[in-house]
Amino acid sequence: MAGASDRPIGVFDSGVGGLTVLKELRRQLPGESTVYLGDEARMPYGPRPADEVIAFTRQAMAWFAEQRCKLVVLACNTATAVALETVRDEAAVPVIGVVRPGAAAAISASARRAVGVLATTGTVRSGSYLRALRDLDPLVDVVQQACPKLVPLVEAGEARSRAAEDAVREYVEPLLRDGAVVSPAVDTLLLGCTHYPLLRETIERVAGPGVRVVDSAATTALAVREVLESHHLRRAAGDAEHRVHATGPSDRFRQVASTIFGEELPLVGQVELV
């Protein structure tokens, strides 16, 4: 009989971005089965009003409960920023977001305590990174930069295009000048959206060698592992099963996803959220 620890970890995103977190989880927790859900039909979440994002995230949580997940990761910064507290109170299993892990990674990496946050409009508007970073260090200088062009570019499979580079320059360059937006200039850029690691090379090139570009993947996986172990729900060994689902047509999803997973991408099934 399968025990509670054999149940899968649920991973949720508005689209393909959360696959960057899934990849890290699978690398760090190779014995764990996973179920991924990308709400491709309704992405991007960034520009949506908060009550809509909360409603969609609740639907996803109900779906993960049907899949008997033992823990759910909101691998979407927008959903974490506006819906985590609500769904955490309602859920029967632990729910881990990506905002506090991302903030902890950035605070760890920043020598001058000056952090730039690249995020969606919804995440910036929520102020959740600002709060998470200041909880960690009340004296940190934070500048948030909304990057509305980036998720659509990644979802269109254009992460390596000239348009993507132009957009990154537009968003990143103002954060690099001493005193222009923040004083001193940021020495750390936090990728406050799980789609952005797919633009990491471009962002690192634009930011230059003095700036660390950090994401939430490693620290989110740390939080998942510590929480699982504290609940005696860790599954360290054995064959793991991986399923990937999207709410929209899976062709484009599969194509972009393959740039993240290569040959390893598990099958994509289409589901409807209600």
Add this chain to the structure above:
Amino acid sequence: MAGASDRPIGVFDSGVGGLTVLKELRRQLPGESTVYLGDEARMPYGPRPADEVIAFTRQAMAWFAEQRCKLVVLACNTATAVALETVRDEAAVPVIGVVRPGAAAAISASARRAVGVLATTGTVRSGSYLRALRDLDPLVDVVQQACPKLVPLVEAGEARSRAAEDAVREYVEPLLRDGAVVSPAVDTLLLGCTHYPLLRETIERVAGPGVRVVDSAATTALAVREVLESHHLRRAAGDAEHRVHATGPSDRFRQVASTIFGEELPLVGQVELV
């Protein structure tokens, strides 16, 4: 009547080093009460054999159970490296170590995936940072450097001395040359001992601006917070109580501790571990 969430968080170290973690915990979780125990009478742990460190950590866990702690942080890398798995299996409450949080911070911060680990002899010998870093990124280049002179210098209140600077140079400089010990040169130094943040300024100056110096404090606090919330044991508000205990004479302990906490240092009581 006090509920389970009102119980304190226990924080353990071989000496004063764990106070750097305690400080971060108190900053991030201001509603939580804490009980600190520094095994000053038997420090340093670094050179001790594993079975002795396990025995001492078990004694500390029994003492924290008497204090009715709801969670214990092993804010000592040596104790985490050799005793975490054992005491975690035996404890009735969650136990959080500092090795995996530190590794996650370093992996987040390293752009070239080349990390130098400064740690005690015992921690280096255990290989636990090597495993934790490779779990996170199998391709990471890791060089471990045992730094046996540093804990005694910090515990003697000589963190700002010429002797401390000489010792830091001896340990750090070999890690900064391309191909000398690791190829490429490390771009991130992980402070793999909770005493070392008290030498941070010196280490940063020796390492230079291209190297990030990261510790486990922020990511350990993240793990504590996520685990507490997942168990509904978080205490977000209300008057918090803080107690600090040492196993040895408290004078030197208090003096070094005041360089970490300034005026805020709670009273130090002496206890005996059996």
